[in-house]
Amino acid sequence: xxxxxxxxxxxxxxxxxxxxxxxxxxxxxxxxxxxxxxxxxxxxxxxxxxxxxxxxxxxxxxxxxxxxxxxxxxxxxxxxxxxxxxxxxxxxxxxxxxxxxxxxxxxxxxxxxxxxxxxxxxxxxxxxxxxxxxxxxxxxxxxxxxxxxxxxxxxxxxxxxxxxxxxxxxxxxxxxxxxxxxxxxxxxxxxxxxxxxxxxxxxxxxxxxxxxxxxxxxxxxxxxxxxxxxxxxxxxxxxxxxxxxxxxxxxxxxxxxxxxxxxxxxxxxxxxxxxxxxxxxxxxxxxxxxxxxxxxxxxxxxxxxxxxxxxxxxxxxxxxxxxxxxxxxxxxxxxxxxxxxxxxxxxxxxxxxxxxxxxxxxxxxxxxxxxxxxxxxxxxxxxxxxxxxxxxxxxxxxxxxxxxxxxxxxxxxxxxxxxxxxxxxxxxxxxxxxxxxxxxxxxxxxxxxx
Amino acid sequence: xxxxxxxxxxxxxxxxxxxxxxxxxxxxxxxxxxxxxxxxxxxxxxxxxxxxxxxxxxxxxxxxxxxxxxxxxxxxxxxxxxxxxxxxxxxxxxxxxxxxxxxxxxxxxxxxxxxxxxxxxxxxxxxxxxxxxxxxxxxxxxxxxxxxxxxxxxxxxxxxxxxxxxxxxxxxxxxxxxxxxxxxxxxxxxxxxxxxxxxxxxxxxxxxxxxxxxxxxxxxxxxxxxxxxxxxxxxxxxxxxxxxxxxxxxxxxxxxxxxxxxxxxxxxxxxxxxxxxxxxxxxxxxxxxxxxxxxxxxxxxxxxxxxxxxxxxxxxxxxxxxxxxxxxxxxxxxxxxxxxxxxxxxxxxxxxxxxxxxxxxxxxxxxxxxxxxxxxxxxxxxxxxxxxxxxxxxxxxxxxxxxxxxxxxxxxxxxxxxxxxxxxxxxxxxxxxxxxxxxxxxxxxxxxxx
Numbered sequence: 099x100x101x102x103x104x105x106x107x108x109x110x111x112x113x114x115x116x117x118x119x120x121x122x123x124x125x126x127x128x129x130x131x132x133x134x135x136x137x138x139x140x141x142x143x144x145x146x147x148x149x150x151x152x153x154x155x156x157x158x159x160x161x162x163x164x165x166x167x168x169x170x171x172x173x174x175x176x177x178x179x180x181x182x183x184x185x186x187x188x189x190x191x192x193x194x195x196x197x198x199x200x201x202x203x204x205x206x207x208x209x210x211x212x213x214x215x216x217x218x219x220x221x222x223x224x225x226x227x228x229x230x231x232x233x234x235x236x237x238x239x240x241x242x243x244x245x246x247x248x249x250x251x252x253x254x255x256x257x258x259x260x261x262x263x264x265x266x267x268x269x270x271x272x273x274x275x276x277x278x279x280x281x282x283x284x285x286x287x288x289x290x291x292x293x294x295x296x297x298x299x300x301x302x303x304x305x306x307x308x309x310x311x312x313x314x315x316x317x318x319x320x321x322x323x324x325x326x327x328x329x330x331x332x333x334x335x336x337x338x339x340x341x342x343x344x345x346x347x348x349x350x351x352x353x354x355x356x357x358x359x360x361x362x363x364x365x366x367x368x369x370x371x372x373x374x375x376x377x378x379x380x381x382x383x384x385x386x387x388x389x390x391x392x393x394x395x396x397x398x399x400x401x402x403x404x405x406x407x408x409x410x411x412x413x414x415x416x417x418x419x420x421x422x423x424x425x426x427x428x429x430x431x432x433x434x435x436x437x438x439x440x441x442x443x444x445x446x447x448x449x450x451x452x453x454x455x456x457x458x459x460x461x462x463x464x465x466x467x468x469x470x471x472x473x474x475x476x477x478x479x480x481x482x483x484x485x486x487x488x489x490x491x492x493x494x495x496x497x498x499x500x501x502x503x504x505x506x507x508x509x510x511x512x513x514x515x516x517x518x519x520x521x522x523x524x525x526x527x528x529x530x531x532x533x534x535x536x537x538x539x540x541x542x543x544x545x546x547x548x
Numbered sequence: 549x550x551x552x553x554x555x556x557x558x559x560x561x562x563x564x565x566x567x568x569x570x571x572x573x574x575x576x577x578x579x580x581x582x583x584x585x586x587x588x589x590x591x592x593x594x595x596x597x598x599x600x601x602x603x604x605x606x607x608x609x610x611x612x613x614x615x616x617x618x619x620x621x622x623x624x625x626x627x628x629x630x631x632x633x634x635x636x637x638x639x640x641x642x643x644x645x646x647x648x649x650x651x652x653x654x655x656x657x658x659x660x661x662x663x664x665x666x667x668x669x670x671x672x673x674x675x676x677x678x679x680x681x682x683x684x685x686x687x688x689x690x691x692x693x694x695x696x697x698x699x700x701x702x703x704x705x706x707x708x709x710x711x712x713x714x715x716x717x718x719x720x721x722x723x724x725x726x727x728x729x730x731x732x733x734x735x736x737x738x739x740x741x742x743x744x745x746x747x748x749x750x751x752x753x754x755x756x757x758x759x760x761x762x763x764x765x766x767x768x769x770x771x772x773x774x775x776x777x778x779x780x781x782x783x784x785x786x787x788x789x790x791x792x793x794x795x796x797x798x799x800x801x802x803x804x805x806x807x808x809x810x811x812x813x814x815x816x817x818x819x820x821x822x823x824x825x826x827x828x829x830x831x832x833x834x835x836x837x838x839x840x841x842x843x844x845x846x847x848x849x850x851x852x853x854x855x856x857x858x859x860x861x862x863x864x865x866x867x868x869x870x871x872x873x874x875x876x877x878x879x880x881x882x883x884x885x886x887x888x889x890x891x892x893x894x895x896x897x898x899x900x901x902x903x904x905x906x907x908x909x910x911x912x913x914x915x916x917x918x919x920x921x922x923x924x925x926x927x928x929x930x931x932x933x934x935x936x937x938x939x940x941x942x943x944x945x946x947x948x949x950x951x952x953x954x955x956x957x958x959x960x961x962x963x964x965x966x967x968x969x970x971x972x973x974x975x976x977x978x979x980x981x982x983x984x985x986x987x988x989x990x991x992x993x994x995x996x997x998x
Contacts, residue, residue, distance in 0.1 A: 105898075129755070133774045255740050269719055269736075269778075286719075286736050290705050305579070323803070324583045326796040328719075328778060345795050346776040349802060353773070356806035357888055360813075364884035365877065376909045383881055384914060390877040391918055394870025395925055401866045402929065408865055412858035415865030416851045420844025422869060423981055426876070427815065427840040427974055431833055434814035438807055448555075459826045464834060468841055475845055479852065524877055531873055 108138050115146050120153070127153045132162025139163075140171050147175055161191035169202055176203070185214045188223075194239045194347065197226035226341075234318045235311030237351070238332040238341030244274045245298060247281065252294035258286075269328050270342075273302045278338045280308055280331055308333050311340065318343050319351040320443065359441055362519035363434065365389070386524050393528030397535045404539045407546075413480055414542055417472075417489050418535065424468055425496035425534040426527055432457045432504030433522040440512050441519075450509045454502065461501025465494035488545045492538035499537070500530045558588050565596050570603070577603045582612025589613075590621050597625055611641035619652055626653070635664045638673075644689045644797070647676035676791075684768045685761035687801070688782045688791030694724045695748060697731065702744035708736075719778050722789055723752045730758055730781055730789045758783050761790065768793050769801040770893065809891055812969035813884065815839070836974050843978030847985045854989045857996075863930055864992055867922075867939050868985065874918055875946035875984040876977055882907045882954030883972040890962050891969075900959045904952065911951025915944035938995045942988035949987070950980045 107130065114123045127135070127150065135154070139147055154160050164172065164187060176184060188196045188211065200208045200223060212224060222240045229235025245254055254271060271289065273282040282302035292301050308331045309318050322330050322345055332341040358368045365386030401408070401418075408414055436453065439445030445453055473490025477483065507526050508518035557580065564573045577585070577600065585604070589597055604610050614622065614637060626634060638646045638661065650658045650673060662674060672690045679685025695704055704721060721739065723732040732752035742751050758781045759768050772780050772795055782791040808818045815836030851858070851868075858864055886903065889895030895903055923940025927933065957976050958968035 131775055133776075258737070259741050286740070287708070290736070290740065291709050323796075323799045325581060326583075328795070345778070345799070346773075349773045349795070349799055352799060352802050352806070353892065356802070356810075357892060360806075360810055360884060360888050363810075364880050366881045366885060376906055376913070379906075380910050380913050383878070383910065384917065386881070387874065387877055387914060387918065390873045391870070391921065394873040394922070397869035397873075398866050398925070398929075401869070402863070405862055405866070408858075408862035412855055412862055412865075413852070415858055415862070415868065416848050416855070418865065418868045419847035419851070419872060419981055419985055420841065422872060423840045423844040423847075423978065424837065427837055427977065428833070430814050431816045431836070434810060435816060438810050442803065442807060456826055456829075460830050460833065463826070463830045464837060467834065468837060471841065472844070475848070479848075527877065528873065531869055535869055 104134065104137050107134060108141055111138050111150065112142070112146075115142070115149060123150070124153050124155075128155065132159045133166045135159075135163050136166035139167055139175070144174065144178065148178060151175075157187055157190045160187045161195070164188075164199060165191065165195040172199070173202070176207075181210065181214065185211055189215060192239050193222040193226055193241065194237055196223045197236070201227060201231065229311055232315045233311060234309045234313045234315065234332045234343055235341070237315050237318070237347050238311075238343050240341045242272060242329075242331070242339070242342045243270075244272045244278070244339055247273055247275065247299040247302070248297045250294065251289050251292050251296050251298075251301075254284075254289055254298065255294075270331075271298070272306070272331055272339055272342075273298050274339055277336075280306060280333055280337055280339045282306055283331070306331065308337075308339075309343070310335065315351050316355055316441075319348045319355075322348045323352070355441065359437060359519040362517065363437060363522045365523040389524040390528050393532050396532050400532065400536050401539065404543060407539070407543045411485075411546060413485070414539070417476065417492070417538070420472055421489070421492050421496050421538050422531050422534050424465075424472075424493055425500040425530045428461055428464060428497045429500035429504035429526055429530040430522075432461070432501045433508050433526050436505050436508045437518045437522050440508070447509070447512050450506075450513065453509060454505045457501045457505035458498060461498040462494070464501075465497035468497065469493040484545050484547075485542070488538075488542040491541050491545075492534070495537045495541070496530075496534035499533050503530055503533070554584065554587050557584060558591055561588050561600065562591070562596075565592070565599060573600070574603050574605075578605065582609045583616045585609075585613050586616035589617055589625070594624065594628065598628060601625075607637055607640045610637045611645070614638075614649060615641065615645040622649070623652065626657075631657075631660065631664065635661055639665060642689050643672040643676055643691065644687055646673045647686070651677060651681065679761055682765045683761065684759045684763045684765065684782045684793055685791070687765050687768070687797050688761075688793050690791045692722060692779075692781070692789070692792045693720070694722045694728070694789055697723055697725065697749040697752075698747045700744065701739050701742050701746050701748075701751075704734075704739055704748065705744075720781075720792075721748070722756075722781055722792075723748050724789055727786075728789060729787045730756060730783055732756055733781070756781065758787075758789075759793070760785065765801050766805055766891075769798045769805075772798045773802070805891065809887060809969040812967065813887060813972045815973040839974040840978050843982050846982050850982070850986050851989065854993060857989070857993050861935075861996060863935070864989070867926065867942070867988070870922055871939070871942050871946050871988050872981050872984050874915075874922075874943055875950040875980045878911055878914060878947045879950035879954035879976055879980040880972075882911070882951045883958050883976050886955050886958045887968045887972050890958070897959070897962050900956075900963065903959060904955045907951045907955035908948060911948040912944070914951075915947035918947065919943040934995050934997075935992070938988075938992040941991050941995075942984070945987045945991070946980075946984035949983050953980055953983070 110126060111123070114126070135150070138150070142150065151160070154163065167175065188199070200211060203211070215223065225240065226236065226238070243258070245257065269286050271284045271286065272280060273284060275281050282299070282304045283306040284298055284302040288301050307321060307325055307327065309321060311332055311334055318330060322343065329342045329344045331339055332343060334340050361368060367382045436445060440447060469490040472493050473486045476489040477486035504526055508521045511521040512518040560576060561573070564576070585600070588600070592600065601610070604613065617625065638649070650661060653661070665673065675690065676686065676688070693708070695707065719736050721734045721736065722730060723734060725731050732749070732754045733756040734748055734752040738751055757771060757775055757777065759771060761782055761784055768780060772793065777795070779792045779794045781789055782793060784790050811818060815833070817832045886895060890897060919940040922943050923936045926939040927936035954976055958971045961971040962968040
């Protein structure tokens, strides 16, 4: 449905641009959310992008469009714009989105823009650019409502009417002491419910969840999700309130982190490459496959080592795929469970041994089940008990080792602060392939006495 | 940090329970968020769970704990509770959470609970249970503020003070006509900013995004994320306002859908199994590995078919792992990009041919790169140009076909409304294994003239 609406919008806009139907276009543009316009942009020529952009009369709508555009589209589009216009748009955007955009621009451009944003907006943005991108400081907005403890409900409402018109999410009123330190929180709703002369300290909640500027964005997101709050206040080392992280950014963080994890596990970098060109995608995916290539070449030399056995018993080769496949698949299961479990907090990094032991047990049980099954196939097909036993044992050991490696490697990486999702993907799979093949040939040549 | 705090909490509670330090415990429990208490529960014996639960004095805190507990923990815990107490807790919870919990209970229990909840709460819950679990109707809350167009700002504030105390998220005021149909939206903030006598229709926004009760929850979540709103109103077929979906539920939906997709792609069911017992996990993972087992057995018979060639040229076997590995890994890359792209809206289901063509091109380019590399290894190791060419061609065709199958299968499944994440995982990998092995032996036996 969403998709259909977009399709209709895109086609109308393209048609009207072709016909030069300005008044129609103005009307559509006015009624369309910036987020929806951003979906149209990649499908237009650069000159049509500018034509469409000029029809947006509302500077805030332009800002939303800016923050929703894909990075490469945004960069090529902004080059053709007058810098004064860009600055005007940025000044009307939330400071965290501005910091995000400015951080992506080439340095000369971002410097000149920051210089032009002389007003308070610019200081805020420069302030935000000081923090690491993916920390609470990097994603917070400095627009929040902070009031003293003895402010009355009526005074608070008056200050909302006069001063805080540009605050993005005015649902929480933070209460601070004379040094700007966070002491409590109240809600807009409580303001209208209590008597007008009640001071904030009488109805504020003193237990307020806050995060420090250097906390990782994923941790921040987990706190917002855990306590079902709409924003979390960010404080500096001295507990002074410096910003808030809002729930809409939390949604973006979760989606972005999930995408990153999924892509890393599959060995396709961190960022979504589908929209990039064929050559660019190829370049990103090439190195990850190299791990698999090296693993395959190692397996090649291992099997080559057993060539004389293969010369006598060619049928040994027949079971290579099934042994590799079983190991690879159970290894993927184990590592996926661990990586996602760590990301969602279902698995604790300190439980490394109990998690690995559990995966190993599962690997052994499943190994025995499939070892018997595939061993039976070997017995029926080649009527050799030694071969059947070798194949069965190879399946068991390959699956057990795969479950062990698949769970141990990401847990160990997480423990030394390396992203476990990277450890998964091609590396674990390749390691398991090599180990499986090795075990199989050692077991088979021993049992068959070659 | 979050983890550390939990650990400390868990250990304090366990220690105090052992010591029977009731007054200490009462104090900790009072200050701890229900979501944090829920993390302690799985680590306690059933009798300690009840002891701890009895110390919670706040009925809303009990409700939060209920909705945060894992399903199996909740089911075993609730059996030992008095039904009247359960009903009292449920009556103080948001209706969507109640519907969620009641939906999980055994039928006799849920029937008797619904019967006891005679008051308006119960009707709401029964109403919600009518809708499919994962639709807008199933996740909405029926608590919202709906006012007529000619209500003044002052009257609206008064109604907030008197009637709508139990509304979960009172940030939007929905404006309805005399039939209860949605005509606009205003915010709590606007209420306090405009003059007290201004009627809603003068400052409401008539363009309000809404969704119908039967919309899939993932679509609903995407709309909330796209327009950065805190709640989206849900309407029935006649545009009558029946509920709202709030942003905290949207976060849960995104996290849950991402987890489901990741687990499905790895072939470990849909739900997180790590917390389940070894046997339960084994049972869930067993059938998914069967696909891989069947694929391996097919590969076994394919290679068996070429046994006479293998008897002459045993070194053919040596290249099986590398060819399978390269195909498998690029296939995983392609299918992951497509599955995640479809989930996040980066890829449109209608672009099937351009996406598949692009993946095929990438597969061909990467195939040529690695085909040359691995062919060169074959040449150096076995000094046979025919073998080197066979291996190179097998790598190219295996990688090209893998990219094709890996992108085409999830796109095709999505098109006929089958979840593309299921199509990925073991099925695609196994299909690619079988195809790779087949191509390799056909090419090699042809070129080597056997």
